[in-house]
Amino acid sequence: MNEFITYNNIEDLDSESKYLIHKAKEATAHSYSPYSKFCVGSAIILEDGTVITGSNQENASYPLCMCAERVALYAVASQFPGKRIIKMAVVAHKKNHKELAPGSSCGACRQVMLEFEQRQHNPIEVIMLGPGEKWVKCSSARSLLPFGFDGKVLH
Numbered sequence: 001m002n003e004f005i006t007y008n009n010i011e012d013l014d015s016e017s018k019y020l021i022h023k024a025k026e027a028t029a030h031s032y033s034p035y036s037k038f039c040v041g042s043a044i045i046l047e048d049g050t051v052i053t054g055s056n057q058e059n060a061s062y063p064l065c066m067c068a069e070r071v072a073l074y075a076v077a078s079q080f081p082g083k084r085i086i087k088m089a090v091v092a093h094k095k096n097h098k099e100l101a102p103g104s105s106c107g108a109c110r111q112v113m114l115e116f117e118q119r120q121h122n123p124i125e126v127i128m129l130g131p132g133e134k135w136v137k138c139s140s141a142r143s144l145l146p147f148g149f150d151g152k153v154l155h
């Protein structure tokens with residue numbers, strides 16, 4: 001399987017991916033982003049079909065801000081422990097703008113995705129809107145972070 005597949009049109013994605021993008025868009029309504037004014041939403045689908053969403057949560061103490069991806073991933077870990085994550089979608093838009101903006105996940109979120117992937121011994125597909133308004137489907141978190149920190153060195 002290719003590590004990345006790009007799509008010029010959202011309609012070319014599979015129905016599950018389109019649904020997750022839709023849920024991620026909905027989640028941006030709960031973004032708390034008064035500082036960046038950049039609303040991010042994420043949606044995760046589990047092996048049993050459950051969908052969990054997250055949105056970015058900012059704070060006046062900027063380093064405390066949390067990305068939408070990690071809000072959703074930690075919700076999965078705490079509310080659905082042991083359930084395998086199949087896929088996640090991430091979308092973003094500027095506040096008061098309807099059209100989506102390219103919003104690639106930051107390095108910290110990629111590192112967290114990677115460890116979730118390692119814990120469940122299965123890849124997590126990641127879908128995001130890349131540059132040039134192309135949708136990007138990544139086959140795994142590993143493909144997004146080839147040389148991520150591996151906790152095994154701590155043992």
Ligand SMILES: [Zn+2]
Nearest residue numbers: 067105106109
């Ligand atoms: Zn992030």
